[in-house]
Amino acid sequence: MFERLNAPKQDPILGLTLAIMADQRSDKMDLGIGVYRNAEGATPIMAAVRQAQREQAENQTTKSYIGLAGNETFNSALIDLLLADTAAHSRAAGIQTPGASGALRMLAELIKSARPDATVWISNPSYVNHRPVMEAAGLKVADYTYFDVATKQVNEAAMLDQIATLGEQDVLLLHGCCHNPTGADISLQAWQRIAELAEQQGFLPFVDIAYQGFGDGLMEDAAGLRLLADRLPELIIATSCSKNFGLYRERTGAAIVVGHTLEESLKAKGRILEVARGSYTMPPDHGAALVAAILGRDDLKTLWMDELTVMNQRINHLRAELVRQFRDRSDSDRFDYFGEHRGMFSVTGLGNEHIDALRVEHGIYMVGGGRMNVAGLAERDIPRLVDCFLAVGA
Ligand SMILES: Cc1ncc(COP(=O)(O)O)c(C=O)c1O
Structure with a gap:
């Protein structure tokens, strides 16, 4: 029955994940996959979710x-x-x-x-x-x-x-x-x-x-x-x-x-x-x-909103740092868009040749089309990211 099926196209994000896992460089940067990461590079379970989960495990009486x-x-x-x-x-x-x-x-x-x-x-x-x-x-x-x-x-x-x-x-x-x-x-x-x-x-x-x-x-x-x-x-x-x-x-x-x-x-x-x-x-x-x-519940909602605010502030702080450090190192304001954009992503406008060079020469991974997951950055990596962008001619 299945012999006439075409081979499935590889999912680009899955392909990227496999390439990142196989990369042995200790300073590789995953700016492709669309998940939020904290300063330690983790995508943690939020505190309110953890607490609600604990209470649910104790109190839930049926899975009907x-x-x-x-x-x-x-x-x-x-x-x-x-x-x-x-x-x-x-x-x-x-x-x-x-x-x-x-x-x-x-x-x-x-x-x-x-x-x-x-x-x-x-x-x-x-x-x-x-x-x-x-x-x-x-x-x-x-x-x-x-x-x-x-x-x-x-x-x-x-x-x-x-x-x-x-x-x-x-x-x-x-x-x-x-x-x-x-x-x-x-x-x-x-x-x-x-x-x-x-x-x-x-x-x-x-x-x-x-x-x-x-x-x-x-x-x-x-x-x-x-x-x-x-x-x-x-x-x-x-x-x-x-x-x-x-x-x-x-x-x-x-x-x-x-x-x-x-x-x-x-x-x-x-x-x-x-x-x-x-x-x-x-x-x-x-x-x-x-x-x-x-x-x-007011207590859980407040806990959740506070943590969400911290995540939001982290992203906007990373954006402000990108603007500041790009300005310092490139002597131009052409990267100010990082501060004007909102949320996890920015399209950088980098062409495939830049994206390939960042990956091959520097272990920096972004998805095709030049989308960068700002929310995946560690603040300590920003100086190297900026240098690498400028080194590949961005
Ligand atoms: C704009 C947009 N819509 C929908 C989704 C799908 O989200 P979910 O994980 O809830 O299915 C995403 C996830 O990346 C998204 O970026």
């Missing part, structure tokens, strides 16, 4: 099934985290999914059911899985202008001009904050303009927010999304607890639907649950149970 939508306390808590006090809050329905990846796929299936001919517009560039996940649901995918490699910023004027041409058959996929891969986010004015255009033109905004709390803070990072939620009749959201709760492997996320009325949102939720029944049926419980426990 929960239900297609997963943990409803978790679903409500994530709706609160993103939409509390917005006009959309009372109309929102949530479904626990296996990570934001699961949410992206479930929402893609929802779009396919509701608007089979829809085109999903993704930023150029975008998160590497956006296109394949949307296409796997049978949707058309097109790019909108986003990153300007010369300025390392978003070309908002060109982006908004293009968005102004979208209509009712279109879905606009936006990154809530901390754009992956570029690190360049849109301004609040651009979010405002997108809300006006969505009202005028009738396209559906689809916000993927995978890094809430990694940019400028929990509320600040959701400001654009909340602005849309206050104004628009319809909105869909994919959200993740992989990064901000450090629950990567526990596959914890949610799909949130906001319709004209709660009744409509619940109909959409029901449609997603039918699709889920036809695939994984129910999401894994562990991560969602921990998040529900943390967000449901």
